Amino acid sequence: MHVLNLTTNAEARFYKLQVRALESRGVTCTTLSVPGSHLDGATRSPSDYLRFFPKVLGRAGGPYDIVHANYGLTAPMALAQPTRPIVLTLWGSDLHGRYGTLSKACARFFDDVIVMSEKMRDELDRECTVIPHGVDLELFRPIPREEARAEVGWDDDAYHVLFPYDTERPVKDYPRAERVVDAVDRKLEEQVELHTISGLPHARMPVYLNASDSLLLTSKSEGSPNVVKEALACDVPIVSTDVGDVRERLAGVDGTAVCRSDDELISNLATILRRNGRSDGRDVARELSVDGMADRICAVYERALARN
Numbered sequence: 001m002h003v004l005n006l007t008t009n010a011e012a013r014f015y016k017l018q019v020r021a022l023e024s025r026g027v028t029c030t031t032l033s034v035p036g037s038h039l040d041g042a043t044r045s046p047s048d049y050l051r052f053f054p055k056v057l058g059r060a061g062g063p064y065d066i067v068h069a070n071y072g073l074t075a076p077m078a079l080a081q082p083t084r085p086i087v088l089t090l091w092g093s094d095l096h097g098r099y100g101t102l103s104k105a106c107a108r109f110f111d112d113v114i115v116m117s118e119k120m121r122d123e124l125d126r127e128c129t130v131i132p133h134g135v136d137l138e139l140f141r142p143i144p145r146e147e148a149r150a151e152v153g154w155d156d157d158a159y160h161v162l163f164p165y166d167t168e169r170p171v172k173d174y175p176r177a178e179r180v181v182d183a184v185d186r187k188l189e190e191q192v193e194l195h196t197i198s199g200l201p202h203a204r205m206p207v208y209l210n211a212s213d214s215l216l217l218t219s220k221s222e223g224s225p226n227v228v229k230e231a232l233a234c235d236v237p238i239v240s241t242d243v244g245d246v247r248e249r250l251a252g253v254d255g256t257a258v259c260r261s262d263d264e265l266i267s268n269l270a271t272i273l274r275r276n277g278r279s280d281g282r283d284v285a286r287e288l289s290v291d292g293m294a295d296r297i298c299a300v301y302e303r304a305l306a307r308n
Contacts, residue, residue: 001301004064004084005031006056006074008044013202014133014226015070021134021294027301032059034074052077060084066301069110072103079109085304089114089131092223092244093171095123111304114297116224117245129300132224132245134293135285140206140233142282148211158191159273162212164205164227165219166198173241176218176262183266188273209234214272218265219243229288232281239269249288255279 003022007015010033019029032055036048052074060067060081068087069078072094078086088110094103095115104124107113113128115121121128146156154160161181167174177194185192194216197208209215209230214237217225222244229249231238237255240246250256256279257268 001026001066001298002028002064003030003066003068003301004056004059004062005029005068005070006034006052006077007031007070008034008073009071017134017136017290018293018297021290022297025294025298027298030059030064032056049073049077053080057081066304068301072099072106075103075106075110079106085111085308087112087114087300087304090116090120090124090223092116092120093221095120095223096221111307112300114300117248119245119248120223129296131293131296131300132229132249132288133226134290135226135229135233135288137233137285137289139203140209140230140285142235142278143206143210145210145213145278148207148209151207152211154193154195154211158193159188159213160211161192161194161214161216161269161273162208163194163196163216163218164198164208165196167196171220173218173220176265177216180216180218180262180265180269183262184270184273187266187270190273192273205230206234209236212236213276214239214269216265216269217241217243217246222246224249229285232279232288233285235278235280235282237272237275237277237279238281239265239272241265249284250281253279253281253284256281 010031034052036044056077067078067084069075070089071091075088107124114131115128116132121130163177165172181192181194215231217240224245228246239257242258242260247258259265
């Protein structure tokens with residue numbers, strides 16, 4: 001099977017994992033990215049997206065079985081080519097953010113639509129397939145906390161809370177994370193330190209997760225945050241706002257909490273730190289493997305082909 005992928009971010013870790021897993025199953029993947037860049041504070045202009053249309057139309061006539069639009073802003077380009085079955089994956093911010101109306105309008109015309117969570121499916125007025133981004137369970141696995149802390153140089157005499165995003169991204173709400181950790185630090189006898197990481201090589205992420213007493217997410221909006229699934233695979237406790245599919249993923253997992261207010265975030269984070277243990281999330285994470293994700297995407301492709 002030959003797939004033409006359209007995307008706004010070909011360097012996204014979860015997208016690269018998806019392509020690698022599909023190619024291991026014999027799917028040939030070609031990626032076309034929207035011109036311009038969204039990195040380092042840059043933003044794409046409407047003209048960048050307009051220039052993407054002829055690029056897609058010129059390539060879609062090639063030897064492809066499927067055109068797969070990855071992210072809602074690439075949906076109009078997939079719809080513009082009339083010759084191939086089309087699949088749309090919505091990542092979360094394209095449905096919940098400023099482009100949600102466009103994503104919803106385009107989704108109605110695709111042969112199949114993949115979403116990250118049940119919550120996203122409920123927002124679309126059509127049949128969808130829920131396939132969260134998969135986790136590399138060989139890379140993300142439990143490591144003794146003391147060993148991980150020695151590697152990253154963190155003090156054993158303090159609690160360590162991990163905020164795994166760029167502090168300048170407003171949607172991740174770093175100021176709220178600071179408020180929460182400051183309040184917990186005042187409640188507990190031991191020092192509580194907040195660590196931020198971004199731009200880290202993917203292979204290093206499991207070490208920082210395992211060195212942490214808890215992952216803290218204060219995001220205003222998410223689709224299906226990969227870092228939550230990666231923390232589950234490492235048996236790392238998690239405290240998060242009620243965004244995306246986080247409540248669904250953490251259901252029944254010890255050492256985790258989904259919160260709506262600052263008071264709830266503070267109370268639950270303090271409780272989890274005092275507990276000083278690990279979660280039991282790896283069993284849940286096994287259901288979210290990269291291999292399982294690839295198998296389900298292949299099934300979506302087969303259905304789209306059968307309909308055409």
